[in-house]
Amino acid sequence: MPSFDIVSEVNLHEVTNAVDQATREVGQRFDFKGTNAKFELKDTVITLSAQADFQLKQMLEILRLKLSKRGIDVACLKVDEPVTTGQTAKQMATLRQGIDTELGKKIQRQIKDSKLKVQAALQDQQVRVTGKSRDDLQTAIALVKKGGYDLPLQFTNFRD
Numbered sequence: 001m002p003s004f005d006i007v008s009e010v011n012l013h014e015v016t017n018a019v020d021q022a023t024r025e026v027g028q029r030f031d032f033k034g035t036n037a038k039f040e041l042k043d044t045v046i047t048l049s050a051q052a053d054f055q056l057k058q059m060l061e062i063l064r065l066k067l068s069k070r071g072i073d074v075a076c077l078k079v080d081e082p083v084t085t086g087q088t089a090k091q092m093a094t095l096r097q098g099i100d101t102e103l104g105k106k107i108q109r110q111i112k113d114s115k116l117k118v119q120a121a122l123q124d125q126q127v128r129v130t131g132k133s134r135d136d137l138q139t140a141i142a143l144v145k146k147g148g149y150d151l152p153l154q155f156t157n158f159r160d
């Protein structure tokens with residue numbers, strides 16, 4: 001029976017490369033000289049630290065540019081509000097991965113309401129869609145792409 005998976009994944013190796021490039025650019029830019037502005041990547045959390053809020057905004061734009069050039073959808077970033085303590089300002093940007101149960105249920109509901117002859121099942125952090133016809137599965141993919149979810153979705157493991 002044909003099936004595919006709907007997932008939300010981020011290539012962490014490319015994220016590491018993008019953060020390294022952003023760090024290099026901040027180190028070379030004239031407006032950041034002597035400010036100790038830096039990026040730190042731990043697991044799926046990127047910490048931006050600088051002396052002022054406006055520098056954090058510039059750093060965030062640099063990071064978004066580098067991520068998008070590396071093929072990573074910037075919609076996966078959840079950016080917290082900047083926190084200023086004394087001489088430093090910090091901001092956390094979290095990479096969101098996996099489909100949580102709430103979003104999974106929304107996707108299931110959308111597929112079920114479409115009256116397509118496919119079934120959607122939530123499995124861990126992905127949604128598996130199965131059906132008898134390959135055409136129905138491709139219609140389901142198009143339907144989910146139009147769904148307008150705030151998390152970037154990928155369609156993997158298409159089996160005939």
